[in-house]
Amino acid sequence: MLRVEKINFGVKDRKLLKDITFQVRKGEVLAVLGANGAGKSTLMGLLCGEKKPDSGQIYFNGKPLSDYDAVTLSKCRALLSQQQQMTLSFKVEEIVLMGRYPHYKNNPSTEDYRVVGETMELCGVTAFADRDFLSLSGGEQQRVHLARVLAQIWDNPDALLLLDEPISALDLHYQQKVLAIARALARKGFMVVLIVHDVNFAAMYADRILMLKHGRKLFHGTPVEVLAQKEIYTIFSVESNVIMNPRTLKPYVQLEEMEIDLE
Numbered sequence: 391m392l393r394v395e396k397i398n399f400g401v402k403d404r405k406l407l408k409d410i411t412f413q414v415r416k417g418e419v420l421a422v423l424g425a426n427g428a429g430k431s432t433l434m435g436l437l438c439g440e441k442k443p444d445s446g447q448i449y450f451n452g453k454p455l456s457d458y459d460a461v462t463l464s465k466c467r468a469l470l471s472q473q474q475q476m477t478l479s480f481k482v483e484e485i486v487l488m489g490r491y492p493h494y495k496n497n498p499s500t501e502d503y504r505v506v507g508e509t510m511e512l513c514g515v516t517a518f519a520d521r522d523f524l525s526l527s528g529g530e531q532q533r534v535h536l537a538r539v540l541a542q543i544w545d546n547p548d549a550l551l552l553l554d555e556p557i558s559a560l561d562l563h564y565q566q567k568v569l570a571i572a573r574a575l576a577r578k579g580f581m582v583v584l585i586v587h588d589v590n591f592a593a594m595y596a597d598r599i600l601m602l603k604h605g606r607k608l609f610h611g612t613p614v615e616v617l618a619q620k621e622i623y624t625i626f627s628v629e630s631n632v633i634m635n636p637r638t639l640k641p642y643v644q645l646e647e648m649e650i651d652l653e
């Protein structure tokens with residue numbers, strides 16, 4: 391279980407996260423929603439250990455995150471971050487194999503190659519294995535990074551998978567597929583924390599939703615509990631109409647058209 395208790399984080403005199411508390415159970419997908427600048431990536435930065443909270447504590451499987459050593463953590467926590475700048479030329483398969491670095495010393499084993507093969511297949515990048523990563527399109531590159539991140543924790547269903555806007559560059563098919571992969575991993579026991587901007591994808595694929603505004607947790611619950619017209623307006627300042635999908639019994643958010651008069 392991931393347990394985040396009363397964390398605060400600031401830069402200089404600006405508080406970016408205030409008193410955030412939540413849990414993610416084994417087998418659960420948590421979607422984090424919020425407007426631009428709400429603090430979602432900052433929260434990911436704390437969960438992945440890139441940043442340290444000013445106060446509060448993050449527990450992972452009963453132990454403070456700060457008590458883990460880097461090698462152990464790299465086998466049970468993986469992050470797909472929003473910014474993945476690559477300037478050097480690598481083959482696609484070499485990039486995915488980087489996800490296995492924590493698992494081998496000098497040379498990858500057949501097991502490492504098996505995992506890499508499986509995650510590349512799942513992310514639809516097998517055909518690019520020998521291509522120069524830098525020659526791929528933005529969406530293809532995002533899928534290669536996902537394959538790398540999945541390879542890192544593939545054989546550990548107790549692991550935590552952190553996905554910061556994993557579908558931002560993807561077409562509709564792969565948006566759905568990547569979220570379905572997150573769901574399928576959760577069914578195997580993984581904990582998944584996911585930042586998405588599309589409320590309907592959050593409704594479809596997340597067990598719980600955490601909604602942030604100005605660094606505070608405003609709403610937290612199941613899609614049915616938190617995806618309502620008032621909450622959506624509070625978070626995003628958009629008008630909507632929320633209906634229940636009769637087949638899935640999940641909320642579906644229909645947005646009202648926005649008009650801007652430039653006269």
Ligand SMILES: Nc1ncnc2c1ncn2[C@@H]1O[C@H](COP(=O)(O)OP(=O)(O)OP(=O)(O)O)[C@@H](O)[C@H]1O
Nearest residue numbers: 401402404406424425426427428429430431432433
């Ligand atoms: N080093 C910093 N110094 C000052 N402000 C910062 C710093 N890092 C982040 N911020 C601010 O903190 C706020 C939260 O940033 P964060 O990247 O977490 O937002 P976000 O919810 O992920 O937004 P987006 O949806 O645009 O990705 C923003 O207003 C951002 O400008």
